[in-house]
Amino acid sequence: MKNALLRDRRLLPYALIAPALVILAVFYLYPIGYNAVLSVFSWDLRGPMKFVGFGNFAELFTDPDFGKVIQNTLVYMGMEVSLVMIFGLILALFLNRQGWLSEFLQGVSFAPNVIALVSVSLIFVWLMDDDIGLFNQILSAVGLEPVGWLSDPQVALFSLVLVSVWKSVGLNALIILSALQSIPRYLFEAADLDNASAWTRFRRITIPMISPTLFFLVLVNVIGSFQAFDTINVMTQGGPQSSTNTLIFSVYREGFEYYRVGYAAAIAVVLMVLVGLITVLYFRAFQKRVHYR
Amino acid sequence: MSQIELRNIGKSYGDKEIIPSLDLTIEAGSFSVLVGPSGCGKSTTLRMIAGLEKPTTGTISIGGKTVDDVTPGRRGVAMVFQNYAIYPTMTVEENIEFGLRNNKVPKAERRELVHEIAETVGLTAHLRKNPDALSGGERQRVALARAMVKKPAVFLMDEPLSNLDAKLRQHMRIELIELHERLGATFVYVTHDQVEAMSMGTSIVLMDGGRIQQQAAPTELYAKPHNVFTSRFIGTPPMNVLRVGSFGADVASDAPAGAEWLGVRPERITFADTSRPAVPGETELAVTILALENLGAELVYRVELPDGSRLAIKRFDEIARPLGHAVVRVESTDIHWFDANEERIAEPAIPGAVREVVSA
Known part of the structure; x- marks a missing residue:
């Protein structure tokens, strides 16, 4: 006796993807929708919800600090993604050589990735301490001015980027490395016979051949940079002078510290639209230049 | 026109010696084919000429x-x-142009050369396409065009036809022969296929175990194989190589000193014409036909001699004979002799040949 659902050829595919659909709906679609609903209410998590229309958004866009928050978010993204990609590529090119040092470093470069980001942040708070931190001690040992790694508003955001890059560059390098190693050797041999210089080989063969991987990694890193939270929460709490306050941290602070749930939801909507917009623009700009095999 | 010389070339990977010591001269303008079974070192030799592998010992000169x-x-x-090693991220045109661009050829000249070559190999309609969109034969042409456009003195080809289907391969063989005639460049061609070697080469370098077994023109390689390996590499089916005694005491007594093996090409054995008795110099053998392959234009028989050894016989334009008893003839001038080391024993002065000259 077979189940009627399984016998119906038209329903069968839907039955098979149902479990995944349910998970998607419960854990992704419903929260997104609920967040959108919250964004037009005023609510403190306990009292009654009050409909305010676009009041939260109006408040948001008239807040003089909000522009700064968006700027922080975008600057953080720009620095983090470009540094991870550049150093990831350089490290991958180095690891791609033969020899025991490369093999050893392959393992080493993956190590930061298995440490929890909160632990990493705590350690860097120490290292970056103005007075007793290792960084400033080294600087003064070589006769340079100490830097207010986490206390100087001009520097703090960059310090957070540094921690994030330190943690994720190894993983990115390994993914790029696997792409490098999948380039057939005969292409480089053919290029040698075509008298191509090392730079030409890199620019005309290596980069195009790994472009799908680079394209994918940039996107993942962009989206990941919008989610940077642990470092900010542990190391700066958005300070000094809101210089490290980003969209995601504002959502957390407004929602879970000030209990302005509707206002936080409105920021989350802005964040989602921003990520969506950047992703679409990114695909438009680069997808045609990516070579898929 | 460039002559290629390899002197005392050795190649090892770690402890593994691929080529012990190789001396080879490839004549300028020749179509030289390096042929041999896989692992014989032919590709490694080609790659060393190209500079893709560094010889462990020895020196190479070109021109x-x-x-x-x-x-x-x-x-x-x-x-x-x-x-073909076509760059998949470049169009056909960029592929062909790449070498010129690296050699700093000016743009106008580059364009002219690329279009000229594209016309020659029939790729003009495909220049703007991605290589993915091309068929195997067209990709082959891109690879050829990319080589030709640089107008090199030496063309190196590493089994370039082995990825094509049989029909296209045959067609390309003719095209490569014509190309060689037209360009007059030195061609060095690696293959494991004896038919490609024989049909295309002006000089064949037969290799085995990292050593040159014989370097000769195709006809010479066929007519005077240096050793048993060479004799059995060229020809389908290969030369019959048997113990000297297999053809009976008469033949054995005619064998030159030191002969251990005798060889006869399958196509040089005839079925006895009973209306004509055997003449001096002809040996008659009683055999049993065990099997017959009919290949259309030719018939290949597998026969057994009285001592149990086997022979292949190839005949053309004849009616298939029934299995079972038969009599075959072999002319003594068609017998090749090899010594205990499987090396050819130099032609004994044939009295008949001398007489012919005198009487003429």
């Missing part, structure tokens, strides 16, 4: 200049790879 320290791109050679 009289030592190239040991010259990068592949500056040796004046072009190479066609077995899998």
